[in-house]
Amino acid sequence: MALGRMGTVFCGAQIDIRHRFLMGSLLRRNMLERILKRPGARALVETPGETLNRFRDDTQQVVDQISMTVDSLGFVITTTFAVVMLAHISWKITLLVFAPMVIILAITQAASTRLEKNREASRDAAAKVAGALGEMFGSIQAVQVATAEEQVADHLQRLNAERKRLVLKDRLIVHLLNSIYGSTISLGTGLVLILAAGNMLEGHFSVGDFALFAYFLEYVTDITMFIGEYWALYKQTGVSLKRMTEILPGEPQAVLVAHNELPLKGKLPDDRDGAGAFEPLICLETENLTYHHPESGKGIEGINLRLKKGAFTVITGRIGSGKTTLLRTLLGLLPKEDGEIRWNGTRVEHPADFFTPPYTAYTPQVPVLFSETIRENVLMGFPAGDAEIEQAVVGAVLETDLAGMEQGLATVVGTKGVKLSGGQMQRVAAARMLVRNAELMVFDDLSSALDVNTEGAMWSRLFARREATYLVVSHR
The missing domain is CATH 3.40.50.300 (P-loop containing nucleotide triphosphate hydrolases)
Known part of the structure; x- marks a missing residue:
């Protein structure tokens, strides 16, 4: 079992590295393609700084979600085997193992709206800071001529303070939920082990059964924690996808993941190849x-x-x-x-x-x-x-x-x-x-x-x- 888990983790890591790079590149390539196809005088609907924030932070959020989805395959395989073993030892106690999972899902669902609002606010605040920096660097002469250096610096400081507050608020609720998940799992695991120990005293469990039960119980608690974190990340990823499509007005979300070739090696393709013969102006x-x-x-x-x-x-x-x-x-x-x-x-x-x-x-x-x-x-x-x-x-x-x-x-x-x-x-x-x-x-x-x-x-x-x-x- 341990060797199988190690092998799964190794294979998952190799797939994860490839997926992170390819999916991040594909998302950015598709966004850039759609922006370049917009009318040139109205290509960007946001400031360059805010647009770059979506290319960087929001794309990374989606890539993290994809990476976690790949990880879920290994969790499902190991947890399925662990549940079979637990049920073979005691199916009644095994059912109680899933009680923390139900509680965690309920907590996450209740907090989903707050997760989305906090993530959207923190992303918008970070985009404002990036946009202000871009405008500052592009307007240095205007700032100097108006002797507005102090006012501009104060404005940037206020934006950055607001960004700090909202980012801390966003991360606080995530860490708070993770803490609740961990505590719920620990309490549930303790109660399950107490029940198992009682069965052992009554002669229904052998020492070997108890040891196996405690060992395989870890795999089930791991996926319980994983599901809570995954659901929270899923809600936050929805915010990132919304922000990415906002810079592509009129385009469906499907264009972000449209299949396109990524020419990572060799000569770049020339879109002009195959164009019609040049016709001088008359x-x-x-x-x-x-x-x-x-x-x-x-x-x-x-x-x-x-x-x-x-x-x-x-x-x-x-x-x-x-x-x-x-x-x-x-x-x-x-x-x-x-x-x-x-x-x-x-x-x-x-x-x-x-x-x-x-x-x-x-x-x-x-x-x-x-x-x-x-x-x-x-x-x-x-x-x-x-x-x-x-x-x-x-x-x-x-x-x-x-x-x-x-x-x-x-x-x-x-x-x-x-x-x-x-x-x-x-x-x-x-x-x-x-x-x-x-x-x-x-x-x-x-x-x-x-x-x-x-x-x-x-x-x-x-x-x-x-x-x-x-x-x-x-x-x-």
Whole structure:
């Protein structure tokens, strides 16, 4: 029996390690896939910090539940054998062995609502702290300019104190339940052994029967404790699954565990393999293109647009008139409510998938840079040589700035480009777009942070690159 238990534990450990890694990876892969398939301008419904909290803590909670489920197989096998042996010795006393299990299940069920509420509150508090930290690190300059360091630190301290209180409350009820489980099992075991000892005095039990009964009783008490802990964890896991699906609005929980390949070895698959032949732009058209922001009801309606190859088209208008909304809807970053988009007369069914290099390159109104070098921010994995990078840098009027930097293209820009000026950030983003040499170049108010001379030089150089087609939003 002992050897069998050791073997079961060993096999369970091997399976557990594999399941923990694979299930955690699968859950995170499926969540990331669904987020990436959402419209780009509305991909995250929570702050990045809160989203990461769900990827980390809530995913780990689900993995723990799966691991415990795997452990249950070994418990069931050993407990079944132990119950058979106990019943063979005395079936009447064996029935009393399960009394603590009934009590534990009743206690857990009574506490289930409190378990769920406490876990949800503690997770939300931890997410708020993570979200606040992310916003702080991304807004260092704004905090310094407003001399609000002390206030921001106090705010973070209050959030962290609330997180500490709720996490302690959550863990307290879990440990309290475990203590009640242990005490209930100990009392029940003691009463069972007293009854067994009484039967031994009456001659119904031999010393050997009593020793076997006491030995196998441990296996039944183990699973009784396991069931209580498992049920509590199950309730908490329901909270984690709910939080994970909250960042995937409109998606069923089944997408979290959908079967997908995890390419852990070898070359990563290329989703572009098998795509249709590249078709250079001749004419881009929109007909009755419509989108309204759900929060305000504002947006665009019935937009008809026609761009021919080599055109330089500028969209202008007052602030809030829908210029950026038009670009985002055209590119699939916002889901169109009505209308058609056609590339050379062929309807574009999925704009977000289609309007990518080599068809389209896009620079948003607020450029996004990563805490890497300028070269890495320009390329972002794109296969381009030094000559192509130099051409993109010149087109973005960035060469003079790079000459003044000691590291040149190897200069690290800091978090969100904090080490660069606003104009330099915009021109790095422009170089990123130009190096891709797409058919359609889309600028969203690119020159808003540029001085007049730099802006003039950039537009002159872009006019000289007339092999591409340009769609530009400008307030000027």
